[in-house]
Amino acid sequence: SPDVYAPTGLTYDDVLLLPRLTDVVPSEVDTTSRLTRRISLATPLVSAAMDTVTESAMAIAMARQGGVGVLHRNLPIEEQAEQVRRVKRSESGMVTDPVTVGPGATIAELDRLCGHYKVSGLPVVEEDGSLLGIITNRDLRFVPTDQWSVLTVRDCMTPRERLVTGPTGISREAAKALLAEHRVEKLPVIDPDGRLTGLITVKDFVKTEQYPQATKDDAGRLVVGAAVGYWGDTWQRATALAEAGVDVLVVDTANGGARLALEMIGRLKSDPAFSGIEVVGGNVATREGAQALIDAGVDAVKVGVGPGSICTTRVVAGVGVPQVTAVYEAARACAPAGVPLIADGGLQYSGDIAKALVAGADTVMLGSLLAGCTESPGDLVFVNGKQWKRYRGMGSLGAMSSRGRTSYSKDRYFQADVSGDDKLIPEGVEGQVPFSGSLADVVYQLVGGLHQSMFYVGARSVTELKERGQFVRITSAGLKESHPHDVKMTVEAPNYTGR
Numbered sequence: 001s002p003d004v005y006a007p008t009g010l011t012y013d014d015v016l017l018l019p020r021l022t023d024v025v026p027s028e029v030d031t032t033s034r035l036t037r038r039i040s041l042a043t044p045l046v047s048a049a050m051d052t053v054t055e056s057a058m059a060i061a062m063a064r065q066g067g068v069g070v071l072h073r074n075l076p077i078e079e080q081a082e083q084v085r086r087v088k089r090s091e092s093g094m095v096t097d098p099v100t101v102g103p104g105a106t107i108a109e110l111d112r113l114c115g116h117y118k119v120s121g122l123p124v125v126e127e128d129g130s131l132l133g134i135i136t137n138r139d140l141r142f143v144p145t146d147q148w149s150v151l152t153v154r155d156c157m158t159p160r161e162r163l164v165t166g167p168t169g170i171s172r173e174a175a176k177a178l179l180a181e182h183r184v185e186k187l188p189v190i191d192p193d194g195r196l197t198g199l200i201t202v203k204d205f206v207k208t209e210q211y212p213q214a215t216k217d218d219a220g221r222l223v224v225g226a227a228v229g230y231w232g233d234t235w236q237r238a239t240a241l242a243e244a245g246v247d248v249l250v251v252d253t254a255n256g257g258a259r260l261a262l263e264m265i266g267r268l269k270s271d272p273a274f275s276g277i278e279v280v281g282g283n284v285a286t287r288e289g290a291q292a293l294i295d296a297g298v299d300a301v302k303v304g305v306g307p308g309s310i311c312t313t314r315v316v317a318g319v320g321v322p323q324v325t326a327v328y329e330a331a332r333a334c335a336p337a338g339v340p341l342i343a344d345g346g347l348q349y350s351g352d353i354a355k356a357l358v359a360g361a362d363t364v365m366l367g368s369l370l371a372g373c374t375e376s377p378g379d380l381v382f383v384n385g386k387q388w389k390r391y392r393g394m395g396s397l398g399a400m401s402s403r404g405r406t407s408y409s410k411d412r413y414f415q416a417d418v419s420g421d422d423k424l425i426p427e428g429v430e431g432q433v434p435f436s437g438s439l440a441d442v443v444y445q446l447v448g449g450l451h452q453s454m455f456y457v458g459a460r461s462v463t464e465l466k467e468r469g470q471f472v473r474i475t476s477a478g479l480k481e482s483h484p485h486d487v488k489m490t491v492e493a494p495n496y497t498g499r
């Protein structure tokens with residue numbers, strides 16, 4: 001029988017990058033890297049498909065920072081599809097499928113709609129789609145609130161004759177000029193028959209200037225990913241997400257080597273309905289696993305079995321590969337095939353990003369490092385005067401149990417057929433992480449750390465980092481030396497909290 005003992009597995013804390021002679025400075029490095037075969041990110045960060053990490057607010061914030069979010073799948077299909085729509089609508093050169101209101105709606109109804117979609121006004125259209133006018137805060141400024149349930153949109157709107165509109169296909173520059181010339185904030189776009197085909201808003205131009213790194217599709221909308229499973233209603237979910245405009249589907253399982261997962265990837269990749277969508281598969285932790293995903297046709301391989309901060313797979317099942325070795329091994333299949341690799345889980349500090357990239361990853365997926373952000377789902381929890389946010393594994397009892405609802409999470413651990421929460425075998429825990437403020441500030445520190453790594457290694461680009469990066473293995477004494485030691489920390493740094 002073959003030797004069952006493989007070589008030692010290493011993880012982030014086992015290695016450091018060697019400093020090299022350099023004429024690079026941190027401010028001039030370019031961190032652009034490939035997420036999938038067709039999508040690149042200016043910031044090689046992906047937020048985890050977890051119900052305490054990524055919903056639409058996080059996905060919007062991640063894409064604005066040049067990364068991308070993967071919407072979790074522990075919710076009904078329609079709700080996940082709505083999250084995709086929210087991201088796709090959040091900003092763009094033009095909203096191609098704007099929310100509209102009918103002329104007969106009351107102002108109270110309009111107010112609820114605007115609140116729900118977080119917009120300040122809506123185009124008013126007839127049932128056949130022809131534009132009747134527009135109604136915004138401006139039109140309502142002098143309408144007393146006690147009239148809101150009697151007055152209709154038609155009574156208060158700015159009618160079509162007084163509107164500035166643009167023709168379908170209008171260029172960005174021409175639209176910007178029209179908005180400026182007429183000092184209006186919204187430009188409805190109409191076809192020759194007067195039907196509404198889109199909406200351009202001033203806010204979008206401001207955002208473009210504010211977030212120059214943002215990850216956008218060809219139409220100028222933010223890019224978003226969403227997780228799906230591999231069985232049951234997965235096809236329906238994938239179809240609904242595709243219709244909502246998702247850019248990346250992640251076949252999200254704890255074992256990407258499972259036949260059912262590989263078959264789902266094959267089906268998605270061969271169906272023309274998904275031809276414009278990138279498909280990511282995972283998770284695997286070996287060269288063989290990565291190769292199987294590549295053979296199934298994935299556009300990126302996601303690597304990580306057991307490294308997650310909330311994950312207990314390695315102790316419950318005794319299965320996994322320390323993450324640096326897992327990434328290194330999987331990359332031996334990915335690199336020759338030209339398929340990008342996402343290193344998922346186990347990153348604790350900014351320095352781990354460069355280590356992942358040198359080991360063979362192209363991007364990293366983060367859970368615990370982002371779960372404390374304002375944009376992650378869930379409220380602040382106060383414990384002893386300190387602020388925290390809840391963070392839990394998708395294989396935790398809380399995420400997998402059905403308490404009064406359907407859990408969509410347990411099939412990630414291939415336990416969909418288990419009925420009764422007391423029969424579940426959890427592979428994760430529930431906990432909390434310190435509140436860390438806005439995602440922009442957190443990403444600033446993470447990317448800043450990566451810039452420093454690239455400077456030390458002497459790399460201007462991620463490609464150069466991979467070429468020049470070299471590891472030294474360290475011992476537990478070395479790790480102790482790496483962290484602050486022999487001192488009592490009195491001030492917390494924005495990128496370092498004690499362990």
Ligand code: RVP
Pocket residue numbers: 048049050283304307308309310311312313344345346347365366367368369392393394395396427428429
């Ligand atoms: P971390 O960043 O170390 O918190 O890890 C996040 C990753 O952990 C996720 O992207 C996912 O791959 C994995 N995960 C999520 N839930 C669980 C679990 O319950 N075991 N693991």
